[in-house]
Amino acid sequence: MIYIYNDYGGTHTTALAAAYHLKEIIQSEQQLTKEEILNVKYFNKLTKKDAGRFIFHGIDENGDSVYTIGRKSSKLVVPALKNLIFLIQDKHQINEKIIFSNTSPTVPTVMSIGGFFSRGLKIDFIGVPLLVLGAKQCCDNIFRLVENTKQLGHTSEDQVIVLENIAFKD
Template sequence: MIYIYNDYGGTHTTALAAAYHLKELDQSERELTKEEILSVNYFNKLTKKDFGKIIFHGIDENGDSVYTIGRKSSKLVVPAMKNLILLIQSKHPIPEQIIFSNTSPTVPIAMSIGGFLSRGLKIDFLGVPLLVIGGKQCCDNIFRLVENTKRTAQSSKEQVTILDNQEFK
């Protein structure tokens, strides 16, 4: 199984989702601390040149790979990737199931503004505190999204599954 968490920038909610998935963050629904949020791999570290790159985060307890991708505002990236994967698999079968899980619905306004200030305008002294506030606000939803993603992956018979996760808004 291959998990790919995706959102606009690929450096905030996706990084938190990957950390929860890999049990690098406490597996509970409690609010994260500032230190926990800022210590997550890739959290607020990616730049514009990283958009569209599939970034490996690790192997989970079941031996499944966990990745993230920042897709910008394009709604076409994930469906295009699904179609490419299905095309390749029709010629060269791969036994791996692939799960795309959208973390965008979990993004609070504080994180959107903080990400814009920090990553877009390079104003970290304003952006990072907002990112921490946003991370604390959405950690429960991200935790639940990851748990739902894992459950769905185990029950899916599809070669490629796309989860839009709108129920986590």
């Protein structure tokens, strides 16, 4: 199975989702610390040139691959990828299940503002504290989104699953 977490930039909530999925960060009763957030691989590290690129994060405990992708504002990226996967699966008799999970609904406003300052304007002294605050606000939702994504991946019969995750919007 292949999990692909996606959102606008692919470097904040997707990075946290991949880290939760791979158990690089653990859900607990205590909020994530600033250090835990900033030490997540790829958190706030990708640039505009990384948009549309699959970023491999690792293999989970079940042997499944975990990727992220920043799709910018295009609503067509995931449907186009889904159709491409169907074409490849049909032509080459590949049976790999692929799950696209949208992390955008978990993004709080403060994180969007922080991402704009940090990634867009390169003003980290304003952006990074806002990103950390936003990550602390949404980490529970991201954890639940990941658990839901994994459950649906294991229980659905579909070969390609697209999860919009609107239920995780605050």
